[in-house]
Amino acid sequence: MRVVILGAGVIGVTSAWYLARLGHEVEVIDRQPGAAMETSFANAGQVSPGYSTPWAAPGLPRKVAGWMMRKHSPLVIRPRLDPTMLRWMTQLLRNCTPEAYDLNKSRMLRLAEYSRDCLGDLRHETGLRYDDRQGGLIQLFRTDAQLEHAAEDMRILAESGVPHELLDVDGVLRHEPGLRGARDRLKGGLRLPGDESGDAHLFTRRLAELAEAQGVRFRYDTSVAAFDAKGDRVLAVHCNGPEGAARIEADAFVAAAGSWTPIMLRPLGIELPVYPVKGYSLTVPLTDESRAPRSTVNDESYKVAMTRLGDRIRIGGTAELAGYDLRLRPARRETLALSFGELFGGGDLSRASYWTGLRPNTPDGTPIVGHSGRYGNLWLNTGHGTLGWTMACGSGRLLADLLSNRRPNIEHADLGLGRYAA
Template sequence: MTHIAVLGAGVVGVTTAWYLRQAGYDVTVIERESAAGMQTSFANGGQISVSHATPWANPAAPMKALKWLFREDAPLLYRLRADKAQLKWAMQFLQECRADRADANLVQMVRLGLYSRDALQQLRADIDIDYEQQTRGIMHFYTNQAEFDAAIAPTERMQELGCERHVIDINNAVNLEPALYPIAHKLKGATYTSRDESGNAHLFTQRLAERCIEAGVKFLYDTEILALNTDDYSARPHVHSITIQPKGENAQTFSADSHVLALGSYSVSLMKPLHIHLPIFPAKGYSATYQINPRAPHLAPFVSLIDDEFK
């Protein structure tokens, strides 16, 4: 049986391991943390949002970013520093801000999003996995007229591509989400995508990892991945093994027939010795969890919400 090593036990690595195992492969997942979903997937926003497919890189982004440089409360903080990798990423980002590139990227993101959402719904039906999922749709709301106006064209483009995102007026927005009523006088409009979802990414990753183990997938936790070992003489080097270091042990070699790299931004340093430069630069996000007052549950949002202006 072909043996595949999946490097990284985040939501992407664990889901990849599940599908590979279902396809009949012998699978080992290698992860430096002590459990699945403990890095980027740990406190993820948790939206299954095809409707949020407008690329960060778009014609309006450079001017917004320039304004945000001088604001400590900016929706996206970009701190300039003497970092060659950051500068290279920024230049590539600017190249993608052209209108033609932004549209091409939107098309790909919508297609990938639709496929991913369908795959998740099918997976949920197949194995009845519970991860605090909600299928109430996603609403983007706007308190700035210019931001709302700018959202109409991408929304129509998404509709052409099969994403059921619709522009709705303030009354519809408040009816769908009564928690918006206190700021109804500030709203300029909204969009709503009924088939989008939300859920707990950390819980999904850990519960799917449990299903993977039941299906025969092996997990090597507390194991650092130090290097990808290749045939140096090849023009296109083949990774024949990896160097790993289990916690408290010496480095050792681990072999598999194929390898899947699912380490997020940590993938960059592993690929660099192979002269493969991944255009990835890490961004830090923040999330907060609040206990809902049981005496006033109506004050909490029912629909998953996105404030587009403030990200």
Template sequence: MTHIAVLGAGVVGVTTAWYLRQAGYDVTVIERESAAGLQTSFANGGQISVSHATPWANPATPMKALKWLFREDAPLLYRLRADKAQLKWAMQFLQECHADRADANLVQMVRLGLYSRATLQRLRADTGINYEQQTRGIMHFYTSQAEFDAALAPTERMQELGCERHIIDINTAASLEPALYPVAHKLKGATYTSRDESGNAHLFTQRLAERCLEAGVQFLYNTEILAINADAHSTNPHVHSITIRPKGENAKTFTADSHVLALGSYSVSLVKPLDIHLPIFPAKGYSATYKINPRAPHLAPFISLIDDEFKLVISRLGDNLRVAGTAEFNGYNLDLNSTRCEAITRRVQQLFPKGIIANSVQYWAGLRPMTPSNVPLIGRAHLGQVRHGSRNDGATFDNLWLNTGHGTLGWTHACGSAKAISLLIQGEKPAVDFDFIGI
């Protein structure tokens, strides 16, 4: 039986392991944490949001970023650092902000999102897995007329691509989500996507990992991946082993027939020695989790929301309200910035002051693996510069695959990415028109 090593046990890595095992492969997952889903998948916004496909890189972003440059609580905060990788990424990001590139990237993300949402729904039906999911749709609401006006064209474009995102009036928005009634007078408009969903990504990842284990997947937790060892400069590049170090032990060699890299922001340094250059840079995202007020649970939203002016997503997860968002480009720093944390709570108290217990808040930060285009890297690894859709004929690895760079939509795209990579490894064509790499 072909043995495949999946590097990383976040939501992308675990779903990859699941679909590979379902396809009949012998699978080992290697993870430096003590359990699955403890990094970027731990406390994200919880949305399965095909409708949230407008790339960060779009024509309006450069001017906004300049305005936000010295605002500590800005939705997008770019810290100027003496970092060549960050500067290179920023230049590539600006290239993707052109209108034609932004539209092409939106198309890719909607296609993958639709495929992934349907794949998750099938997985849920097949397994009965429960992860505090809500299937009430997702609503974008706008308290800024300029933000609402800017959302009209992308909404129409998404409709053309098959995403059922529709413009709704303020009364309809408040009727769908009564928790918005107290601030309805501040709303300028809204859109609603009834088939989008929400759920606890961490809980999903851990429960799917349990099912993987039951199905025969092996997990090596508390194990650091030190190097990928390959004949990288031959005519047919090939990985012959990886070097790992289990906690408390010496480094040792691990072998498999094939390998899938699903390490998010930490993918970059691992493959750079192989002359594989991934355009991924970490964007620190924040989240705040509040206990819902048991005396007034109806004053916290049931429908998952997106506050586009403040770039926050809001999801009800059991008895908690999860609010997440913002992007801070500050390298691999995971320190919590109190100003940015307090800005989230301030906004939540403006919207749902009686629906939450504000002093119950738990803040968290995680590193989203952002590509300049926001489109993830899925397919065969190849030498040189990698971007979605890229090829490098004659210098493509025969047994190293990439499933990384999902940015803010890792939870949304996880199941579709995993199903697609499992089919590609089997030599089959996934039923999605997506720019896979190295294929």
């Protein structure tokens, strides 16, 4: 079967890899000059199944109200006349019940755990390296309230069979001795030994090279202009690229363009509950290994992740609802630098590169992987939010199995777009 994938981020490239391995003729289209140049470019670097948690949680409205009064708030909402944003926020609030939280977290964990296993298999099969580490993750608590709240997450982790351990301060320092200077700021931590880390951009570029060797064609610097559709099928996609306009036909199409997927598919009459949530990161040269993370640490107070990537430290986090605005705001940089400086400090912030990207979030936190519903040959792999790198391999393999009419290895019915119709 000939398959065209729209998007060459980590989701599109992993989808291409698994489809090619099943014998399909695959072509990937992306408007950027190379793979993983947008949201996958400089994310937090975490492959964190155990940290797969929906934003929509009981008590979120109260937390947001408190955050709005803080200078270094984990969340910033920039008011705008945007019906799409208001609709998405309304759907998110409807998921802030204990029942919805348990359901959403359990299915996110299911996909994320599967994806981590797929990533390990791929690494073993190909020998692919990407500044990866398999050292686990620590969710760091600075307050007693954070420590107490961990009990609820631990219950769901236990029910899902995810290994975890609650650490006192001494336990945290055994795993992350670089935090010794911040001992007085800490109350404890939740360690997830099965979590990993790595450079998503490096991984995606190297996997794209391997996919090309398998026969996958990549069209870069190429934007999607329109679709040809008839009845319940998409016949072709019209593109503009270096060689001019082109009409590209296929037997099947996969929409994997991250936050731009809803805009791309709207002319086809498909409304996706995906909205861009802006995130920021700093990439800092390592200067003192004794004051740097060994693996990856999440600062629960600021919602900031700090990850070791070779001789660099990636500091990522914060969330901003501002539509498709990609301006680099100084205040967000200050929050990232503050969190890192209070906890570690073994990197040169004066030489940090500052970046922002748009995470494609669904209201319930779970990505949309499966059939589009309206067109028989149009498939979706989008809406992964902050967990695109965590869920990429599992989502790509699941999508390839579904498109190939193969039985997937995990339950998937509740991962599709149909859950919103229900």
